[in-house]
Amino acid sequence: MAGGSAGRVGDLILAYRQRLGLTQEQLAGRSGLSARMVRDLESNRVTTPRARSLRQLAAALELSAEEIAGLGPPVLRIGVLGPLVVTRGGQQVTVENEDSRRMLARLALRPNAFLPFDEAAAKDEENAQELSRKLGPGVLHVEQDGCLLHVEREGVDAARFVDLLEAGDAAQALRCWRGPIAVELGGDALAKDLGRRRVAAAIACARADDTDVHRDLIAEVAAAEPLHEPLHAELMLALGRAGDRAGALRAYGRISRRLAAELDVAPGDRLAAAHRQVSDPLRAWVTPAQLPRVPEGIVARPELSAALDAGAEVCVVTGPEGIGKSTAVLDWAHRVKTSFPDGQIYVALGHQVAPERAVLGALGVPAELIPANAAALYRSVLAGRKVLVVLDGATSAAQVRPLLPGGAGCRTVVTSREPLPELLATETAGLVTVGPLTPGEAHEVLVRRVGARRVAAEAGVVSRFLAGCGGSPLVIAAAAARAATMASAPLCTVLTTAPARHGPDLRTGLAAARHLDPHRAPLPAVEEVHTADEARAWFAAEHDTLLAGLGRAVTAGRDGDIRGLAWLLRDHLDRGGHWSSWLAVEQAALAAAVRQHDEAGQATVLRNLGEACARLGRDDEAAGCFRRATQLSLALGDGIGQAHTLLVSAPLSPPREALEQTLTALGLFRRAGSAVFEARALAGVGGANARLGRHVAALAHFHRALALNDGLDDPAGRAAMLAGIGGVHRRMGDYTEAARCLTRALEAHHAAGDLLAExxxxxxxxxxxxATGRRQAAATAWRAAAAALDRLGHPDGARIRSRLTAHRVRRRPATDRQLRAAVPASDPDGPAAH
Known part of the structure; x- marks a missing residue:
């Protein structure tokens, strides 16, 4: 930026500040800059203000798009999602040389990343120098063996497309395309990947509820992919859902003729199924195979299997929480599923409302064709078929009845803590009771999970452990999992259960839980744990003992102890990645809260249960728990409870809905005077804006959250805010600041023992x-992340590992050295730099 331009910027900042009635110190506080920097800018002593400083000032001054444009240099924009087009400051830049155009197009797909020259390096360098002159000073950095394009990601349509996809806004991403990708990118691997992602985005839009809004976008992509059968099938279904059956049938006719004329083939299964559904929607049938995987290392329950084999068409399997009902039923169901050729339906009931509607949707019936009496249609769809229906975790007979098939060829197995006498009386259902594991069964479970040699080596320790666990599969599985992760430790230090009448010092435990998260709703505690490190050590030592105590409380029906232990274990199980155990604990706590008729407690537990489901990748179940928690909080007039649920459930919602949720939560926390959670909600608003691609607004909210966090004892919240700021800077191409913030967040999450966040x-x-060319460092970080996620059993591990495969390229030492010099690992000016 020239000196005259800098002077104009200083005058503009002064005028905008005075328009808001702010002092220089107030503007500095709002923007995160120093007061000295504001004074230097306004007095024109700074001739080259950083783009990041200008963005922070723009957010603090609440400027419009036009006003923001006036603060910075002419914006460079490059479009490759259509014919190649380049503008600078709104004026078109003409690049005639074909080689230069190809180079520019390839650079646009790799903004702010080094592009090595091909074999003809001298010619490439000459073209790059010409291109640099066309684009203007400071845009293209040219070396002997390659070049790097300095450009904001928002200025490149391909980067904007990718960012919008990552933010979950597929429709807005599709609007970045103006036609077929630039011809200069023919054969480029990244260009082909963009084409595939465009198709995937169109399919995602077609499957969305508001497909009629996006029909033209989907049709445009389908026209560009005339032989892509899955895309055309989704387009047909979208048209059918929007009520345009004629349009759907015309689309089928077009692709059928094209397949026959160009490939001499008939439509495949997906197109044929879509045609059947559009032609006769109520006869649509997706053969369900919904049985979840059975955990490894379980022991068969022959008595239960025999009872189910010989049982009635409807059978209720009952027993205490944690006794292994669901696992045993699923094991049986997998062994007999070939006897039900029309499929297997599995429904985790919990506290679902009208689950029959969700089941019909899974079977291929469009939502708009499901009547108010969904149960009748459900029975009609299953009529004449042989289907196995597993209804897991029922709480009442009324919840089960709508899901009972009417035909004689189906079998229904219901698991419930209660025997459901009304169902037994009116549906002539059979009853099977599941008890604790026998000593032999418990021993077999341990052998399968830990190993026969290790169990035999410490037979006495094993006998004492099994005698104290009460035959609870939950307790045995938790202890065995701990033994598996401590393969070299003797079992006497691993297989611990609480004595029959005594457990860990729960008063110490309550204090420990408060150290992990001091802002949770309190329970009485005696402060015998003085630091967070001592709290984590206490939980690590007492992990198995606590779960064993919970298992005995469940078996004995001690609801108060169940809920107290669940409260105690929440943060330990979440941060330590013990999510399966957390899920089981919260399920037990929910059953206890229901028995106690504590609706406020149910809302809290449902929120925790939703988080546990989300950690395990069970998003549909998580959404159901959050929905029910919100309903209970609204009915009780509990604004704080509603705000907590809105905040934790926002990441599962579409971006615009997530923004509304976090803004609502922010208002509720502010009215309640809860500074800690107001700060967390501000960060949530920042995250929602980041998903929408609104980076300036995202940074403004994250920085406000960070400012509010100062002085509050909330290190976990601060770590999340720093991570959010780092993520936004990465998307904006400000990699130095991104690395600085993310490194600080990593240190904080590591100190807190939050393994997933780390x-x-x-x-x-x-x-x-x-992005900055440090390929080895990237691979090291990705490997560490994937390994940690794998250890946690988190589904994102595979996604991170795929980056290692996708970006496996040969390193160029000279390029790495250049980039290390250009983008240092730490900010040389320190945290106060602007």
Whole structure:
């Protein structure tokens, strides 16, 4: 930026500040800059203000798009999602040389990343120098063996497309395309990947509820992919859902004729199924195979299997929580599923409302064709078929009845803590009771999970452990999992259960739980644990003992103890990645809260249960728990409870809905005077804006959250805010600041023992390293993140590992050295730099 331009910027900042009635110190506080920097800018002593400083000032001054444009240099924009087009400051830049155009198009797909020259390096360098003159000073950095394009990601339509996809806004991403990708990119691997992602985005839009809004977008992509059968099938279904059956049938006719004329083939299964559904929607049938996987290492229950084999068409399997009902039923169901050729339906009931509607949707019936009396249609769809229906976790007979098939060829197995006498009386259902594991069965479970040699080596320890666990599969599985992760430790230090009448010092435990998260709703505690490190050590030592105590409380029906232990274990199980155990614990706590008729407690537990489901990748179940928690909080007039649920459930919602949720939560926390959660909600608003691609607004909210967090004892919240800021800077191409913030967040998450958050930040740091050419550092970070996620059993591990495969390229030492010099690992000016 020239000196005259800088003077104009200083005058503009002064005028905008005075328009808001702010002092220089107030503007500095709002923007995160120093007061000295504001004074230097307004007095024109700074001739080259950083783009990041200008963005922070623009957010603090609440400027419009036009006003923001006036603060910065002429914006460079490059479009490759259509014919290649380049503008600078709104004026078109003409590039005639074909080689230069190809180079520019390839650079646009790799903004702010080094592009090595091909074999003809001298010719490439000459073309790059010409291109640099066309684009203007400071845009293209040219070396002997390659070049790097300095450009904001928002200025490149391909980067904007990718960012919108990552933010979950497929429709807005599709609007970045103006036609077929630039011809200059023919054969480019990244260009082909963009084409595939465009198709995937169109399919995602077609499957959305508001497909009629996006029909033209989907049709445009389908026209560009005339032989892509899955895309055309989704277009047909979208048209059918929107009420345009004629349009759907015309689309089928077009692709059928094209397949016959160009490939001499008939429509495949997906197109044929879509045609059947559009032609006769109520006869649509997706053969369900919904049985979840059975955990490894379980022991068969022959008595239960025999009872189910010989049982009635409807059978209720009952027993205490944690006794293994669901696992045993699923094991049986997998062994007999070939006897039900029309499929197997599995429904985790819990506290679902009208689950028959969800089941019909899974069977292929469009939502708009499901009547108010969905149960009648459900029975009609299943009529004349042989289907196995497993209804898991029923709480009442009324919840089960709508899901009972009417035909004689189906079998229904219901699991419930209660025997459901009304169902037994009116549906002539059979009853099977599941009890604790026998000593032999419990021993077999341990052998399968830990190993026969290890169990035999410490037979006495094993006998004492099994005698104290009460035959609870939950307790045995938790202890065995701990033994598996401590393969070299003697079992006497691993297989611990609480004595029959005594457990860990729960008063110490309550204090420990408060150290992990001091802002949770309190329970009485005696402060015998003085630091967070001592709290984590206490939980690590007492992990198995606590779960064993919970198992005995469940068996004995001690609801107060169940809920107290669930409260105690929440943060330990979540941060340590013990999510399966957390899920089981919260399920037991929910059953206890229901028996106690405590609706406020149910709302809290449902929120925790939703988080546990989300950690395990069970998003549909999580959404159901959050929905029910919100309903209970609204009915009780509990604004704080509603705000907590809105905040934790926002990441599962579409971006615009997530923004509304976090803004609502922010208002509720502010009215309640809860500064800690107001700060967390501000960060949530920042995250929602980041998903929408509104980076300036996202940064403004994250920085406000960070400012509010100062002085509050909330290190976990601060770590999340730093991670959010780092993520936004990465998307904006400001990799130095991204690395600085993400490194600080990583250190904070590591200190807090939050394994998932630590792995997530490592993965994002890998992205930063890769974007700046540090391939080895990127691979190291990605490997560490994937390994941590795998240990946690988190589904994102495979996604992170795929980056290692996708970006496996030969390193160029000279390029790495250049980039290390251009983008240092730490900010040389320190945290106060502007």
């Amino acid at each position: 792995a997530t930040v490592r993965a994002e740091l890998g992205d930063v390293h890769h």
